Amino acid sequence: MDEPDTKTKLLQAAEVIMAQRGISGTSLREITDAAGVNVALVKYHFGSREKLVEGVLKRHLDPINARRLDLLTAAEARDPAGPLPLEAVLEALIRPAVEKGLSGEKDGVLFLRLFGRIFAEPASAMGLLRKQMGPMIKRFDAAFERALPHLSELDLGWRKMACLGVVQHSLLMLSMMDELPLAMRLPLKLLKGKPKPELVLAQMVAFCAAGMRAGVPEPWSSSFPELSAKPASP
Secondary structure (H helix, E strand, O other): OOOOOHHHHHHHHHHHHHHOOOOOOOHHHHHHHHHOOEEEEHHHOOOHHHHHHHEEEHHHHHHHHHHHHHHHHHHHHHHHOOOOOOHHHHHHHHHHHHHHHHHOOOHHHHOOOOOOOOOOOOOOHHHHHHHHHHHHHHHHHHHHHHHHHOHHHHHHHHHHHHHHHHHHHHHHHHOOHHOOHHHHHHHHHHOOOOOOOOHHHHHHHHHHHHHHHHOOOOOOOHHHHHHHHHOOOO
């Protein structure tokens, strides 16, 4: 096997340490020591620490987001007019992350650990994530509006946030199954061995679809009518 080049060594070292300590808890010195290169080479290859972090995120997110958009485009082509099937939109969003994270490859586990940590990072790290995912998010926002046209912007926002949390947390837990305390591990052990991606995908899509369709009980549904009402078409 060919020796990785310096740029690849830096990316590999950065993602391993950041998956363990988080982005803000990782220094450039730790990354360069792990990669066995000089600190000056970070500036040469990336320009800054922030660009190195962007490179780590792009390394995983670009292929995942490209796959998401391909699946969404196919779903839109099958239903070119009217509401989109909600399950098809959810599958397009969730499947690539499940396939990557549960691939059995080392970089799949690293992906889950790294992105599990990002949600506890300072706002600057979240900003980098948003920068990477912005165009993909816009496409899926429009697709969810087509799938659930009766929901207000507020209700749809709550449901998208909850579904993304379910996916992120569930995949992170599955990646840590052999390291969890016994009491937390037992329910997951019912899966009997390594979780099958198709089973995990089916469970997540079904759960998220039910949650996105669920109504909000009184009195909360009418507590803020000015926010929860669907805006009139212009």
